[in-house]
Amino acid sequence: MDKLEAAEIGGLPIPSGWTKPGEDPIGPRPHWQSPRGLEPVTSARPQQRPVTGEGAVNGFTVLETLAALTVSTWRYSWEPERLRHLGPMAQDWHAAFGLGDTDTKIDLVDANSIAIVAIQALHRQVNDRQQEVAQLHAQIPAAPPDPAR
Template sequence: MAGPIAGDGAEPVNGFDILDKVASLPVSTWRYRWEAEDVRHIGPMSQDWKRVFGLGDEYEGIYCVDAKGISLVSIQALHRMITSLQDQVVSLQRRLDEELPNGPAKGQKAEVHAA
């Protein structure tokens, strides 16, 4: 990420660790002190952001670049999780088709019921 604007010292992050942190981050609705009572925003408090991620200034808000980075790495982690789960479903479907030859007709998927 080095370049004319970005600084040196770029380090990779573990998307799954970040995703766990995102899941633990309190998110609430709020308004700025100077706004009318009926105005609402949604998001984490900057103090919680600093505590959970160690990014930014505790009282100065959340930097857009950090919010975007956390969002992107979380999306990447979710994509890897979904891809892995899809691969597992395909593998299990193949095993089921092999073990139960009289099961669903070829090309049909067995119904999966959520608990």
Template sequence: MANNHDYNTPEQGAQDWHVPLNDNFDQLDVDVELRDVAEERESYEPKDGAKFLETDTGIVYEGDGSSWNPILAMGTFDEDGTLQLDGFEGAVNITSVTFDTDDMTRSVGNGARAIHHGAVVFADSTNTKFLSKGPDEVRSQMPIYAPAFNTTSARAAKTAIEPVDPESALAGVESLEINSWTFKNADTGRHIGPMAEDFQESFDLDGDDGSIATVDADGVAFAAIQGLAARVEDHRDQQAAEEDRIEALEAENQTLRDRLTSLEERLASLEGRHKPSTKADD
């Protein structure tokens, strides 16, 4: 037996070679993958740990001592490059495909299809096909729930850093049409937000027209808040300047009122001095 397998080798001169050999045959049933068409799978004993490959579907099953359970599906590609995993509807629904470059893809779910190098795709329980759209990406057909999503944002991880004009970001947000809507193929309730196409056009980013990266949405929100804060500060400065102008005008008006009062008093005094006497001459 090969050195890298734990098989029993009868000792020289042993009389009971059949015992270790039978043990070896039992081990071979687990170590060596069984291969046959799908309709013949139940004719094989599902020994615990044994593997069975359906040659017509590419699905791999593992025995648990009483039944065969799907654990892996080796995909095949048709002429247009679409990954085919027909018949794989087991409880686990994990698919794995090895490309020529030995890059691995992972697909989970009934309609999941990872057709690009290094892609990972999570699909729901429906039969709707959900495909990867590029290499080295993760896509999910389902909502994802987690305590927090930590976006890589360290300065050391970035390059080609350029400043953003907060006023332009605010203007872009103001120009967006914000709507409430529901997804066509997912019952996740109503949502609110802009359309991805409008978002990409407003901010000239490199994302696709079908999605909005959360890091971009957060960045736009931060920049727009700064733009709004700058507007508020400008308004406060203008208001303060206006209040100072009004205060100066009021002081000037008070001075003019005081001068007018003084002039009126002087005029009254002059009129009193030059008022003709009405006493009759003796």
């Protein structure tokens, strides 16, 4: 299969060797996959369009939403009992973040972006706490020398 219908992937050609979900010779998979595994997601500025009416992303809100998200272990219905995955259910993810166009899949670009934003928020929190600790340490008077030493 060298090319898929435009409705399926937005008119972009798919290289030979790629498999459609459910057509993989080693078993069904829930995503498009190349012979090398999952392919990188295009995220270059020329391919992106701004979403009008959206403000800046509040990393602390994203972090709080992510922290409240239920995460569980699970397996696909076609996988053997011994396999397991870890993560949220797509329906919960979609309800929490409203990203993507379906509540049955989590787009990797969105999952990666949520992780990056949450890491940035945690980084800011750690830096803020380090500054607070440094300020508190500066307020503590130096202890007098111990005469017993």
